[in-house]
Amino acid sequence: MTAAIVVKDLRKRYKDREAVRGVSFEVAQGEIFGIVGPNGAGKTTTLEMMEGLRRRDGGSVQVLGMDPAREPYRVRERIGVQFQMTAIQEKMRVDEALALFASFYRRRGDVAKLIAMLGLQPYLGQSFKNLSGGWQQRVSLALAAVHDPEIIFLDEPSTGLDPAARRELWEMIRGLREQGKTIVLTTHYMEEAEQLCDRVAMFREGEVALLDQPKRLVARMAGWDYIDFVSDDASLADIERLPCVQRAVETDGCIRVHGDDVQQVALAVLVLADSRGWRIRNLRFAAGTLDDLFVLLAGGEASGEARREGSAAKGEGSVAMGEGSGVV
Amino acid sequence: MRSFVNLARSEVRLFFRERQAVFWTFLYPMLMIWLFGVIFGKQKLGGVSYAGMYVPSWIGVSVLTIALYTIGTTLTAYRERGILKRYQATPVRPWTVLGAHVVYGVLVLVLTAAVMIAEGRLLFGLTMPKSVGGVLFATLLSVFALFPFGLLLASLAKNVRSAAALSALVLNIMLLFSGATFPLAIFPAFLRSLAHWLPLYYVIDLLRTAWNQKGFAGSWSDVWVLLAIGVVSIALASRTFRWQDA
Ligand SMILES: Nc1ncnc2c1ncn2[C@@H]1O[C@H](COP(=O)(O)OP(=O)(O)O)[C@@H](O)[C@H]1O
Numbered sequence: 001m002t003a004a005i006v007v008k009d010l011r012k013r014y015k016d017r018e019a020v021r022g023v024s025f026e027v028a029q030g031e032i033f034g035i036v037g038p039n040g041a042g043k044t045t046t047l048e049m050m051e052g053l054r055r056r057d058g059g060s061v062q063v064l065g066m067d068p069a070r071e072p073y074r075v076r077e078r079i080g081v082q083f084q085m086t087a088i089q090e091k092m093r094v095d096e097a098l099a100l101f102a103s104f105y106r107r108r109g110d111v112a113k114l115i116a117m118l119g120l121q122p123y124l125g126q127s128f129k130n131l132s133g134g135w136q137q138r139v140s141l142a143l144a145a146v147h148d149p150e151i152i153f154l155d156e157p158s159t160g161l162d163p164a165a166r167r168e169l170w171e172m173i174r175g176l177r178e179q180g181k182t183i184v185l186t187t188h189y190m191e192e193a194e195q196l197c198d199r200v201a202m203f204r205e206g207e208v209a210l211l212d213q214p215k216r217l218v219a220r221m222a223g224w225d226y227i228d229f230v231s232d233d234a235s236l237a238d239i240e241r242l243p244c245v246q247r248a249v250e251t252d253g254c255i256r257v258h259g260d261d262v263q264q265v266a267l268a269v270l271v272l273a274d275s276r277g278w279r280i281r282n283l284r285f286a287a288g289t290l291d292d293l294f295v296l297l298a299g300g301e302a303s304g305e306a307r308r309e310g311s312a313a314k315g316e317g318s319v320a321m322g323e324g325s326g327v328v
Numbered sequence: 329m330r331s332f333v334n335l336a337r338s339e340v341r342l343f344f345r346e347r348q349a350v351f352w353t354f355l356y357p358m359l360m361i362w363l364f365g366v367i368f369g370k371q372k373l374g375g376v377s378y379a380g381m382y383v384p385s386w387i388g389v390s391v392l393t394i395a396l397y398t399i400g401t402t403l404t405a406y407r408e409r410g411i412l413k414r415y416q417a418t419p420v421r422p423w424t425v426l427g428a429h430v431v432y433g434v435l436v437l438v439l440t441a442a443v444m445i446a447e448g449r450l451l452f453g454l455t456m457p458k459s460v461g462g463v464l465f466a467t468l469l470s471v472f473a474l475f476p477f478g479l480l481l482a483s484l485a486k487n488v489r490s491a492a493a494l495s496a497l498v499l500n501i502m503l504l505f506s507g508a509t510f511p512l513a514i515f516p517a518f519l520r521s522l523a524h525w526l527p528l529y530y531v532i533d534l535l536r537t538a539w540n541q542k543g544f545a546g547s548w549s550d551v552w553v554l555l556a557i558g559v560v561s562i563a564l565a566s567r568t569f570r571w572q573d574a
Pocket residue numbers: 014015017019037038039040041042043044045046574
C-alpha cells in the first residue's frame with residue numbers, strides 16, 4: 001500500500017497530563033481510516049497534530065510525504081479539515097462560505113459537483129445559522145472538500161446527528177472515497193466504524209489499544225459468544241464455578257455469562273437455577289460485537305485483566321485483549 | 329490576494345447584515361454630533377467653529393470604536409467560536425486574515441466619516457480642511473495606532489463578554505476624558521492630566537489640528553506618540569494574540 005499518512009511514536013503532553021502516548025499507524029491512500037475511543041482518549045489531539053494545528057512533543061508525522069509541523073501551508077493546501085464543532089459565521093450564506101473557502105486554495109475543485117453530491121443546491125441562499133444540524137454538517141463537509149483535497153480529516157462528523165442523517169453522511173463519505181480521497185475520521189459510534197471504515201484504530205488513554213479491519217476485530221469477538229438474562233437472586237460466584245463458564249459479569253441486574261459452548265452454558269445455568277430456586281427472565285443468546293470490544297477497552301485494564309485471567313484459568317484461548325493487536 | 333479580497337468583502341457583507349452594529353456605527357456619532365451641536369453649536373471654541381472641532385473629533389472616536397468593536401471584539405468572538413481556527417486549517421496566512429479585517433475596518437471608517445462630514449456641512453456649516461492630505465495622514469496614523477491597540481485589548485480578554493466589557497470601559501473613559509466630547513478646559517487640572525494617558529487624546533488633537541490648520545505645527549508630538557502606540561501595540565499584540573482558545 002502507498003501510505004498517505006505515516007505516524008510514528010507520536011506524543012503530546014498538556015500541562016498536567018499526557019494526552020497522546022506513543023501512537024503509531026499508517027493510513028493507506030484511498031482508505032477510510034477510523035480512530036475510535038472514549039472521550040479524552042486523545043483522538044482530536046492526534047488528528048490536529050496530523051493537520052499541523054497542534055505542536056507535537058515527540059515522534060514524527062508524514063502527511064503526503066511532508067511534515068505538517070514544518071510545512072503547514074503546503075500540507076493544508078492538500079488536506080481538508082472538518083472540526084468537531086462546525087464554525088463559520090452565523091449570517092454567512094452557504095454559497096458565500098463555499099466561494100470564500102474555495103478562494104483560499106490554489107487548487108480548484110469541482111464545486112458544482114460537490115454541491116450536487118451533498119444535495120446542497122436548495123440551501124445555497126440560506127444563512128448558516130438557519131440550517132439544521134445535519135445540513136450544517138454537510139456544509140462543513142463541503143468546506144472541507146471544496147478544493148478537491150487528497151486527504152480529508154473528519155472529527156466526529158456524525159456526533160449529534162439523528163440515525164437517518166448519520167446514514168446519509170456515511171453515503172457521502174463513501175462518495176468522497178470513491179473519488180479517490182483518503183479519509184481519516186474519529187467517532188465513538190462503533191456501528192459507524194464497522195460500517196464505514198476499512199481499518200480502525202481503537203484508542204485508549206492516548207495509546208492505540210487495537211488496530212485492524214473492523215470485520216477482523218469483530219471476528220476476534222466471534223468466539224466470544226455469551227448468554228445474558230435478568231435475575232434478582234442468582235449468585236454470580238456460583239455461576240462462575242460451573243466448569244463450562246469462563247466468566248460472568250453483572251451490570252444493572254443483567255447477568256452476562258461467557259463460555260465457549262453457549263448452549264452448554266445456558267443448560268448448566270438453567271439447571272443450577274432450578275436447583276437453587278432462582279428466577280431467571282429474558283434469557284437470550286448473543287454474539288460479541290465491536291461495541292463489546294469498545295466497552296471492554298473503555299473499561300480499561302481492570303476488565304481486560306479479568307478476562308485474561310478467566311480464560312487462562314480455564315485453559316481456553318479466545319480473545320486476548322491488548323495483545324497481538326499492534327500496528328499494521 | 330484572492331483570499332485577502334474575499335475575506336475583506338465577506339466581512340463587509342456580514343457587517344451590513346448586523347442591524348445593530350450598523351446602527352451604532354453610523355447613527356450613534358451622527359446623533360452625538362447633533363446633540364452636542366444643540367448645546368455648543370453656536371459657539372466658537374478656541375477660535376474654531378463647533379463643526380470644525382467636533383466632526384474631526386468624532387472621526388477620531390469612530391477610529392476607536394471600530395478598533396474596539398469591529399476589529400477587537402469581533403476577532404475575539406471569532407476565536408471563541410473557532411472561526412479563526414477553521415481559517416487556520418486552510419492555507420490562509422494569519423496576516424491575510426488580520427489585514428482583511430483592517431481593510432474592512434478602514435472601509436467602515438470611510439463611510440462613517442463621509443456621513444459625519446455631510447451632517448457637519450448640512451447642519452453646522454462645516455468648512456472643508458485646508459489640507460486634505462494632512463487629514464488623511466492624521467486619520468491613517470490614528471488607524472495605525474488604534475487598530476492594533478484594539479487588537480491588543482481583545483487578545484487580553486478571555487472571551488467575547490469580557491472583550492465587550494473591556495471595550496465599553498475603555499471607550500467611555502476615553503470619550504469623557506480625552507476631549508472628544510467635553511472640552512478639557514472645563515475639567516480640573518488632575519483630570520486634564522489624565523487625558524495625556526489616553527491614546528484618543530492624541531488622535532483627537534491631531535485630527536483637529538489637521539482639519540483646522542495648515543500643517544501640524546504644535547502637534548508633532550501627537551504624531552510621535554501615535555507612532556509609538558502603534559508600534560508597541562503591534563509588538564505586544566503579536567505576542568498575546570491567539571488563534572484558538574487554550
Ligand atoms: N488544549 C488542551 N489543554 C489541556 N488539556 C487538553 C487540551 N486538549 C485536550 N486536552 C486533554 O487531553 C486529553 C485528550 O483530549 P482529546 O484529544 O480532545 O480527546 P478526544 O478527542 O479523544 O476526546 C483529554 O484528557 C483532554 O482533557
